[in-house]
Amino acid sequence: MLKKTQGIVLSSIRYKESSIIVKIFTRELGLKAYLVNGVRTQGNKSKIALYQPLTFLDLVVYDKDSTGLQRISEAQLHRPQQLIPFDFTRTGIALFITEVVSKSIYENYQNESLFDFLKKCILDLDSKEVRLGQFPLVFLIENARYLGFAPENAEGFLSESRSQPFSAIELQQAQNYLSDLMTDSFANQTRISKILRQKLLDHLLDFYSQHLDNPGNWKSLMILRQLNI
Structure with missing residues (x-):
C-alpha cells in the first residue's frame, strides 16, 4: 500500500x-x-x-x-538546508543528533511529538540566530523528555548519573546552567566556560547510556571536540 x-x-x-x-x-x-x-x-x-x-x-x-x-x-x-551542509560545525552537530536518535529508537518506533521536535531542531540548526555551542546540550535535554526518561529538574540530571566530573563550585554552576537550558531551551542566553560545557555534555551522554540498551561509544563526540563544542 x-x-x-x-x-x-x-x-x-x-x-x-x-x-x-x-x-x-x-x-x-x-x-x-x-x-x-x-x-x-x-x-x-x-x-x-x-x-x-x-x-x-x-x-x-x-x-x-x-x-x-x-x-x-x-x-x-521538504525544505532545502541553507547552512547545515556548508558549515563544518553545523554538519558535526547534525551527525551528533542522528547518532543519538539512531541509538535511542528502534525499527517501527513511532512518536509524532519526537518527530515534530526533530523537525524544529533541523530548522533551528539551519538558522543563523542559533547558538551552536549549547545546541547539543539543549538537544539532549529536550530529546530525553520525548523519550520519556528526563528528570523533572536540573538536579535530577546531575544526580541520576554514575559520573560526577564536577568540583563543588562547578556542580552549582552546572545545575544553574541546566536549569536555564530547561527553561529557555534553544533561546537560552546564559554563558559558561567551554570546559564546563564539555563536562556537562560528557555527563549527559553518560546519563543517556544508563537509559539506553547498549549504546556503545559516542563516535560523534570526537567530532564535536575537534570543533571545540
Missing part, C-alpha cells in the same frame, strides 16, 4: 554496486529501513544528496506490515 509521510534521514549505508539502505524516521510510520536502488551511479548524484543525515523529505512509500527493508516510490526535499 502506498502512503504519504514526512521523513527525517538518520543514516545510510552502501548496498551492492549502486544502491543504498537508508534509515528514515517517518512521522506516521515510525523508523523504517528503505532500499534505494541506483542512486550511486554517475547520473544520479543529485538523488543520493536526498539521503544525507537530517535531510527532511516528503515521501510516498510502500508500507508493508512485515519488518525489514521497504521501498520508496517518491522522495522530494
